[in-house]
Amino acid sequence: MQTLESVLGTRVNLAVLRFLSAVNGALSGNEIAKRLGIQQSSVRLALERLVETGVITRNDIGRSAAYQLDQRLIFVQTVLLPLFRAEAALHERLLNAIARGCAKLKPRPQAVVLFGSAARGARDFRDVDLLCIATKDGDKAPIHDGVADVFGQFQREFKVPISAVVATSRELRATKLEAVAREARRDGVLVFGTAPADLSGVTGWDPARMRRQ
Secondary structure, three states, X not given: OOOHHHHOOOHHXXXXXXXXXXXXXXXXXXXXXXXXXXXXXXXXXXXXXHHHHOOEEEEEXXXXXXXXXXXXXXXXXXXXXXXXXXXXXXXXXXXXXHHHHXXXXXXXXXXEEEEOOOOOOOOOOOOEEEXXXXXXXXXXXXXXXXXXXXXXXXXXXXXXXXXXXXXXXXXXXXXXXXXXXXXXXXXXXXXXXXXXXXXXXXXXXXXXXXXXX
């Protein structure tokens, strides 16, 4: 019988299983490696180990082979799939918690944009980066202090630090915030309020899209 130790033995094993749990049908080892951005040799070794455990099936097609998660297995149905679904749901819970916290800030910011690795949907993000847009200069200090107060419990629950850049929309055009503004426009997620024109590239928070990351 499968165990977590035998199945989730390495980071590559885990990455392969996480990926295959979210796709339909079988894929070649090369395609899996390409999608994951991991060396083919490492993925092939992980696939061989996982085929031995029985959680992944291999179907030889000519000179190539296709792999997929064996969802008929009780271990896969009751352990692996619920595990990965719960992990994926954490990202949505994170954004929910941030949105609720932003609504408690006083004065309320015009907008709050999540940027950085958490915004890109990375599963191994180490901190949460927020860009808070203040309506006027006098709001910046209390908003910054409010982030520390409001998100204290959040940081304990998720075990992830929160850092906030607080600025007015006018200051987004300043050289010192150029990199932050560029990153926010590229892959930022609006979690509260209305984005100013300078952040026209940010996307609205779509929970369904985030679940697919």
